[in-house]
Amino acid sequence: MNYTFIFPGQGSQSLGMGKDFYENSKSAKELLDHASDFLKINFKHLLFEENDDLNKSQFTQPAILLTSLMAYNTLNELEPNLKAKISLGHSLGEFSALAISGGLDFLEALKLVHQRGLFMQEDCAKIEAGMMVVLGLDDESIEKLCEKARVENKQIFAANYNCEGQIVIAGLKADLLSYENEFKNAGAKRAMLLNMSVASHCPLLENASLKLYKELEKVLKPNFQTIISNVNAKPYSSKEEALNLLKAQLVFPVLYKQSIKTIENETSYFIEFGSKILQGLNKKITTKPTYSLTNLNEIETFLKEIKS
Incomplete structure (x- = not known):
């Protein structure tokens, strides 16, 4: 079986996301607690309690990425040998894909997208x-x-x-x-x-893309598992490529449907972490099935199905 891991972007946020993982997975709980300490953001409050910050880009982006990584950690806890041949994300989700593919440390990825959200908000304010x-x-x-x-x-x-x-x-x-x-x-x-x-993926974010490039230089790993780029729907796996593609990502359109089409023939299943947004899009793009993992029960059901 060839699996492709996919990760949602901004717009997939909802109050309570990730709570089931936090309550049922040791590694997910530890990640949220460590993220709160590292970024000085109370993620339990941000994700699980009514607040005005969840829809602000500088908080939305790390919240979504964290939820995706909590879902990934929970799956990895139950089935550590299940690996993706390739990964991709929708906009912000490309950073989640980088994190699980060895391109970024988890905590550094959260810090990076927090900064990315701030840069975007500043450009559009x-x-x-x-x-x-x-x-x-x-x-x-x-x-x-x-x-x-x-x-x-x-x-x-x-x-x-x-x-x-x-x-x-x-x-x-x-x-x-x-x-x-x-x-x-x-x-x-x-x-x-x-x-x-904000006006994502257009020339209005030129300044944000320049600021992001400087931060990417500090934290990207030299090499990692293959990612499909939002910018050109082509694979990349090195820091040199990532720097230019992720800088360009803020000012060029997201080629999501093109990316799915690029790899559908090499994929048995798409697996979405922390949301159902991309599952809905994939139904209109490809005949290959997409599993969405938004809670522990969905992960357990998915594992039973692929083993049966």
Whole structure:
């Protein structure tokens, strides 16, 4: 069996995520406690109690990555010999993939994405940035409308290629709203502004990408297991490649559906850690099954199924 491990990105957060792992897995509990001490963030409060921080990028990103790593640790505790041939993530999830593939220490990965969230928030704080999901339009039509908008001096860019008929665009919130009817008139079933205060994966994050590069230089390992890049949907496994690809990742679109297509013929199962978001997308991209592991029971059920 060939497994591909996949990891969700920003937007997959929810109150209570990871709690089952924390309560039922020694290694997951230890990781959360160590992360809280290392980053001086109360992750028990952030993940399990009502608060205003979970949707702020500098907290959202380490919270999601931590939940994914807790899920991974729990699986590893029960079945240490189950390894992935290749890993990938959606946006932020690429850093989770790096962590489990030996490219980053777990705690350093959490610190890095906390900084990444801060850099992104800083770039977007004064410009009223946002993101919008467009449903029911093909890639080419959306790309042409984004180009048309930029000719009109509007800041609108294709940001996430999630699956057929679903692209997320990024830019200035006012510009996105001004083009809502343009997308609908072109045939979109829906064009809806998302609850986000950053414009990920577009040129508005140029400064953030430069800052991130400097932090990546400090913590990336020289070599690691193969990762599929969000930027070009191609494999990489070295620090030299990672530095340029992860810097570019903040200003180039996420090629998620293309990445899944790249490796589906080499994959028996996709396994998603800590969320069901990518499982939903994968159903629209590939016929290969995706297992989502969001609690201990799902891990135990998954292990029984692959052994039967």
